[in-house]
Amino acid sequence: MTGTFTPRPGAAPLPQQIGAQARMETRLLLRNGEQLLIAVVIPLIVLVSGVLAADKVGLDFARSTVDTLTPGVLALAVVSTSFTSLAIATGFERRYGVLKRLGASPLPRGGLLAGKLGGLLVVEAMQVLVIGTAALLLGWSPVVSVTSVLGALCYAGAGTAAFASLGLLLAGTLRAEATLAAANLVYLLLLAGGAVVFPLASYGDFGGVVEWLPSAALGTGLRSTLLDGVVPLTPLLVLAAWTGLGAFATVRTFKWE
Amino acid sequence: MTTPAVAISGLVMRYGDRVAVDQLDLTVKRHTITAVLGPNGAGKTTTLETCEGFRAAQSGTVRVLGLDPRRQRRQLLPKIGVMLQSGGAWSGVRAVEMLSHVASLHAHPLDVPMLVERLGLEECGRTPYRRLSGGQQQRLALALAIVGRPELVFVDEPTAGMDPQGRRTTWALLEELRGDGVTTVLTTHYMDEAERLADHIHVIDHGRLIASGTPLDLTRASGGSTIRLVVTEPFPNDAPLSLQSVLGADTEVARLNERSLLVTGPADASTLAKVSAWCERNDVLPESMTLGQRTLEDVFLQMTGRELTP
Numbered sequence: 001m002t003g004t005f006t007p008r009p010g011a012a013p014l015p016q017q018i019g020a021q022a023r024m025e026t027r028l029l030l031r032n033g034e035q036l037l038i039a040v041v042i043p044l045i046v047l048v049s050g051v052l053a054a055d056k057v058g059l060d061f062a063r064s065t066v067d068t069l070t071p072g073v074l075a076l077a078v079v080s081t082s083f084t085s086l087a088i089a090t091g092f093e094r095r096y097g098v099l100k101r102l103g104a105s106p107l108p109r110g111g112l113l114a115g116k117l118g119g120l121l122v123v124e125a126m127q128v129l130v131i132g133t134a135a136l137l138l139g140w141s142p143v144v145s146v147t148s149v150l151g152a153l154c155y156a157g158a159g160t161a162a163f164a165s166l167g168l169l170l171a172g173t174l175r176a177e178a179t180l181a182a183a184n185l186v187y188l189l190l191l192a193g194g195a196v197v198f199p200l201a202s203y204g205d206f207g208g209v210v211e212w213l214p215s216a217a218l219g220t221g222l223r224s225t226l227l228d229g230v231v232p233l234t235p236l237l238v239l240a241a242w243t244g245l246g247a248f249a250t251v252r253t254f255k256w257e
Numbered sequence: 258m259t260t261p262a263v264a265i266s267g268l269v270m271r272y273g274d275r276v277a278v279d280q281l282d283l284t285v286k287r288h289t290i291t292a293v294l295g296p297n298g299a300g301k302t303t304t305l306e307t308c309e310g311f312r313a314a315q316s317g318t319v320r321v322l323g324l325d326p327r328r329q330r331r332q333l334l335p336k337i338g339v340m341l342q343s344g345g346a347w348s349g350v351r352a353v354e355m356l357s358h359v360a361s362l363h364a365h366p367l368d369v370p371m372l373v374e375r376l377g378l379e380e381c382g383r384t385p386y387r388r389l390s391g392g393q394q395q396r397l398a399l400a401l402a403i404v405g406r407p408e409l410v411f412v413d414e415p416t417a418g419m420d421p422q423g424r425r426t427t428w429a430l431l432e433e434l435r436g437d438g439v440t441t442v443l444t445t446h447y448m449d450e451a452e453r454l455a456d457h458i459h460v461i462d463h464g465r466l467i468a469s470g471t472p473l474d475l476t477r478a479s480g481g482s483t484i485r486l487v488v489t490e491p492f493p494n495d496a497p498l499s500l501q502s503v504l505g506a507d508t509e510v511a512r513l514n515e516r517s518l519l520v521t522g523p524a525d526a527s528t529l530a531k532v533s534a535w536c537e538r539n540d541v542l543p544e545s546m547t548l549g550q551r552t553l554e555d556v557f558l559q560m561t562g563r564e565l566t567p
Contacts, residue, residue: 006439009364098346100311103311
């Protein structure tokens, strides 16, 4: 039998499936206007206005303002994509039955997760390109060495893992609208009070608590790496702990429908 | 291959206190279109979702293409196609983009442009999924179910809310799939759909299988002719019984609604005369008396005492 529809079932090779999923995730992330706003526009506003207004509002860092702020703005970009965008997108995937649809396709759950992470990394690379270029134009001069580049990549990866696990926790338990609201709220709270953009020192006594937030760990790690060329270990462990915690809770609570 | 496409035995599914599927036994032969027919809430979708591996059987066994849909899920999934009743696509995705994506997850997918043309999806253009019409979304859902060249397709209410043109396109495609050796299990509460498409029909009510057979088997059983009597004023409550007693044991009288009755049995001149005489005696004024062949709708009404489509 050789009809048009004669059965010939089979799953595509897993790497091909993951690649396809990552491309799709990237396209959809970039197509969404609100997500672009929090992924690129808000970090750029924070960077540019921070640098321009530093003198006027009396922001006084130990180092040049753009050198101090840029690593944190990059950290903020990672949070916006791996936490806020991912949580919102996944929340609506649950709502619209996309996860169910993909659950009935040959793509395994691990492949779906890998595809999502792939999409996040591609979008983050674009964010780094845009924000990095703007920062360089503003006079940013990071430490560039093998250690600092690898260290920064390491932090970006660890931060993505930690925030993605927390984003999925949110998306897998709350309704889509609640996820949307919570993910944006948490993003704004971390921006203001999570030591992601502003160094821990700016938080006074409160810094001792804030230090253990994943946002502070990511910001501190990137600042130390790009400002001084020193890759600290403790924040990396903090991120790893949040990843473990988030993943554990997500696996137990995630509802696919 | 001798294993049936689907073999369900003793399936029980509960949601809290409510029993959705109650000791269901059901078999689907390969290379057929098999309809699972029943009113909303009969347990059709739950049964399908158990076959698709979305839900674990709480009791009883389910085998799909000889495989356990939960424990051998990864092996099974590429072989089956699933058409969801609604949703299943990103709100911002375009129809062809979604179809190409799902195609790329399969090893030997159908030619996407061919499928787009067959289902008239080119009209969707660059419109995001959330703005497609219900019919367009349904046709896309069907395309997504078959693009991986499955052996077995589960389609849940494939033409619900579709325009007549869309229904014909869908039916023609499902018939072609059967011709090419694909097995289709479809749930529907449209009788005409089941009668037109299905080789075999399983009627489910309250989670139980209440009848099974070819459309012809089901409609021919206990006499194939009907008389539909519609009157101008509502019948008295005892009308079905009273008419039944006049007509005798080889006919069956069922109440369709407060102003119409269905008489099944030999619809000959003698029966017609008795019905007329009964009307006269009971002082009811017939508005119409229609002779016809028993339909699946009538069968369902007789078996359950309820109409399939409310």
